Amino acid sequence: xxxxxxxxxxxxxxxxxxxxxxxxxxxxxxxxxxxxxxxxxxxxxxxxxxxxxxxxxxxxxxxxxxxxxxxxxxxxxxxxxxxxxxxxxxxxxxxxxxxxxxxxxxxxxxxxxxxxxxxxxxxxxxxxxxxxxxxxxxxxxxxxxxxxxxxxxxxxxxxxxxxxxxxxxxxxxxxxxxxxxxxxxxxxxxxxxxxxxxxxxxxxxxxxxxxxxxxxxxxxxxxxxxxxxxxxxxxxxxxxxxxxxxxxxxxxxxxxxxxxxxxxxxxxxxxxxxxxxxxxxxxxxxxxxxxxxxxxxxxxxxxxxxxxxxxxxxxxxxxxxxxxxxxxxxxxxxxxxxxxxxxxxxxxxxxxxxxxxxxxxxxxxxxxxxxxxxxxxxxxxxxxxxxxxxxxxxxxxxxxxxxxxxxxxxxxxxxxxxxxxxxxxxxxxxxxxxxxxxxxxxxxx
Amino acid sequence: xxxxxxxxxxxxxxxxxxxxxxxxxxxxxxxxxxxxxxxxxxxxxxxxxxxxxxxxxxxxxxxxxxxxxxxxxxxxxxxxxxxxxxxxxxxxxxxxxxxxxxxxxxxxxxxxxxxxxxxxxxxxxxxxxxxxxxxxxxxxxxxxxxxxxxxxxxxxxxxxxxxxxxxxxxxxxxxxxxxxxxxxxxxxx
Numbered sequence: 210x211x212x213x214x215x216x217x218x219x220x221x222x223x224x225x226x227x228x229x230x231x232x233x234x235x236x237x238x239x240x241x242x243x244x245x246x247x248x249x250x251x252x253x254x255x256x257x258x259x260x261x262x263x264x265x266x267x268x269x270x271x272x273x274x275x276x277x278x279x280x281x282x283x284x285x286x287x288x289x290x291x292x293x294x295x296x297x298x299x300x301x302x303x304x305x306x307x308x309x310x311x312x313x314x315x316x317x318x319x320x321x322x323x324x325x326x327x328x329x330x331x332x333x334x335x336x337x338x339x340x341x342x343x344x345x346x347x348x349x350x351x352x353x354x355x356x357x358x359x360x361x362x363x364x365x366x367x368x369x370x371x372x373x374x375x376x377x378x379x380x381x382x383x384x385x386x387x388x389x390x391x392x393x394x395x396x397x398x399x400x401x402x403x404x405x406x407x408x409x410x411x412x413x414x415x416x417x418x419x420x421x422x423x424x425x426x427x428x429x430x431x432x433x434x435x436x437x438x439x440x441x442x443x444x445x446x447x448x449x450x451x452x453x454x455x456x457x458x459x460x461x462x463x464x465x466x467x468x469x470x471x472x473x474x475x476x477x478x479x480x481x482x483x484x485x486x487x488x489x490x491x492x493x494x495x496x497x498x499x500x501x502x503x504x505x506x507x508x509x510x511x512x513x514x515x516x517x518x519x520x521x522x523x524x525x526x527x528x529x530x531x532x533x534x535x536x537x538x539x540x541x542x543x544x545x546x547x548x549x550x551x552x553x554x555x556x557x558x559x560x561x562x563x564x565x566x567x568x569x570x571x572x573x574x575x576x577x578x579x580x581x582x583x584x585x586x587x588x589x590x591x592x593x594x595x596x597x598x599x600x601x602x603x604x605x606x607x608x609x610x611x612x613x614x615x616x617x618x619x620x621x622x623x624x625x626x627x628x629x630x631x632x633x634x635x636x637x638x639x640x641x642x643x644x645x646x647x648x649x650x651x652x653x654x
Numbered sequence: 655x656x657x658x659x660x661x662x663x664x665x666x667x668x669x670x671x672x673x674x675x676x677x678x679x680x681x682x683x684x685x686x687x688x689x690x691x692x693x694x695x696x697x698x699x700x701x702x703x704x705x706x707x708x709x710x711x712x713x714x715x716x717x718x719x720x721x722x723x724x725x726x727x728x729x730x731x732x733x734x735x736x737x738x739x740x741x742x743x744x745x746x747x748x749x750x751x752x753x754x755x756x757x758x759x760x761x762x763x764x765x766x767x768x769x770x771x772x773x774x775x776x777x778x779x780x781x782x783x784x785x786x787x788x789x790x791x792x793x794x795x796x797x798x799x800x801x802x803x804x805x806x807x808x809x810x811x812x813x814x815x816x817x818x819x820x821x822x823x824x825x826x827x828x829x830x831x832x833x834x835x836x837x838x839x840x841x842x843x
Contacts, residue, residue, distance in 0.1 A: 210797070210798075210822060210823075210826055211768045213768075214768040214771070215797075215798050217771045218771065218779065218798050218799075219798060219799060221771055221774070221776050221779050222691075222695075222776055222779060222780060222783075222799065224688065224730075225688075225691045225776050225777075225780055226687035226688050226690070226691050227687060227690050227691040227694055227777070227780065228687060228690065229686040229687050229689070229690035229707065230690065230700050230701075230703055230704040230707065231704070232686070232704050232707055232708060234679055234682055234683075236708060237682060237708055237711045237712065237715075240708050240709075240711075240712050241711075241712050241715055241716070244712050244716060588664070591668060591671075591672075593671075593672050593673070628719070629671075629719075630671065630719050630720065630721075630722065
């Protein structure tokens with residue numbers, strides 16, 4: 210067929226429209242509802258979000274419960290009840306009731322104090338993260354993390370300057386910590402009496418003075434860390450257009466055509482070759498950690514993560530070089546278990562969940578046509594679903610002084626598919642190794 | 655010709671990616687007539703066309719997540735491809751006899767030439783294409799509008815390469831005849 214005539218026909222009908230048959234949107238929607246089995250995927254993001262919200266809610270409720278019913282005191286009540294001799298039951302019950310009442314009063318007094326510390330700390334973290342100079346080198350980021358960690362220390366340490374350490378408190382500590390031994394039983398009454406007299410400050414001092422390795426809890430710790438590495442993910446994808454007129458954009462959606470009787474065309478248009486290189490995300494974070502007892506602790510915080518990817522797309526002689534930068538802000542919730550520990554050194558295991566939201570993202574594309582630069586396009590990147598991940602790590606912590614310790618946590622994380630089509634390392638390598646390095650500061654010790 | 659370029663199209667894609675329901679309706683409003691036209695080139699029965707448009711819309715909406723915006727016109731190109739694929743699938747399944755007939759050897763036909771198209775409105779050409787027999791029409795559309803080679807058409811429709819060429823020749827001759835007739839009628843007026 211005459212090529213010119215063919216082009217004329219093409220031109221004549223390019224973008225031609227005709228009145229669509231009587232097909233209303235409602236009809237489309239009803240068919241869409243029928244096919245909804247296939248459309249579940251995008252809603253996974255919402256489900257995961259709901260699950261994450263539940264976890265956060267339960268976690269938050271747990272923390273609130275712990276604050277209101279200080280673990281330290283609760284353990285004591287239980288202990289006393291367990292040790293009651295039958296003949297003393299009636300009297301002891303009334304004593305216990307009184308004590309529970311006292312505990313409640315005290316918890317309420319203590320609550321604003323803890324909240325204040327946590328609140329200040331988090332505010333401070335917010336001010337420091339995410340780091341606005343996101344393109345800086347890792348060295349700078351480390352500096353920023355240290356800097357912010359120092360700031361945290363300054364803020365959080367101020368309310369704690371006047372912690373008294375009294376002999377009475379020491380005595381209380383020893384009574385309390387040896388509560389499981391029967392020898393301690395006669396001293397129980399004494400404990401009950403002294404307990405209501407304690408002030409907030411003395412309560413804090415108690416925890417501080419408690420020797421390591423003994424049962425206890427209630428200590429708050431501020432954590433600042435950086436996470437990064439040298440691992441990258443590379444991917445090369447060769448996509449051939451199924452129909453030439455479709456200009457090789459997007460993916461082939463029609464499985465019947467791709468797999469069925471039709472043979473996919475190999476030489477209709479030059480194939481699209483995409484090379485993607487995702488660099489290891491860089492993360493800085495801060496968290497407030499609460500010690501449940503000497504083994505278990507939980508933390509919650511904020512984490513800022515920066516992703517960088519280089520994407521090169523070749524279609525024949527057209528080369529698009531894209532640099533993608535994504536900024537995520539996440540809320541991690543972790544639980545830690547101390548495996549072994551000495552006065553200066555601790556080894557612990559951590560596990561946790563994190564929900565992350567894309568704050569902002571940018572894609573800058575340099576277009577090269579036949580080897581000649583053909584302009585630069587910049588577009589912003591959006592992602593609606595929350596990215597949920599789970600992680601586990603082993604941590605080692607070294608304590609410099611009473612307040613300051615340094616830690617390193619090699620870990621592994623898994624990022625769930627959130628249904629978005631954003632090309633990131635989370636999608637490319639859902640399982641990711643990472644190393645967190647940071648500092649911890651005791652707040653109320 | 656494209657309905658909209660650059661930002662507008664991109665914004666619509668973003669809204670679709672976000673699962674915005676009104677975006678789906680906007681998408682349908684904007685593309686329904688275009689999809690109808692692409693489909694009508696392949697499908698001559700309006701009831702079938704309606705069903706296939708419905709399939710096409712559902713396919714597009716459910717797989718919009720796989721669509722990656724690649725610049726102006728990419729959404730339209732994607733839409734075209736889906737509609738063509740849906741139509742071909744349908745023809746392949748329901749009208750296999752049309753393609754079987756394609757493989758029967760046809761005696762050589764003299765070339766009717768290439769009559770000028772300038773004076774013919776697009777709607778008329780479109781209708782003329784629709785009136786071609788299904789088998790001829792499919793080959794003609796794939797060759798002319800989807801830029802397929804005979805080798806590709808043969809693979810797509812499961813026919814011989816030579817059949818594709820002879821079908822195209824026949825389709826072109828039929829169309830040329832119609833166009834000549836139209837031009838003649840038009841000139842006499």
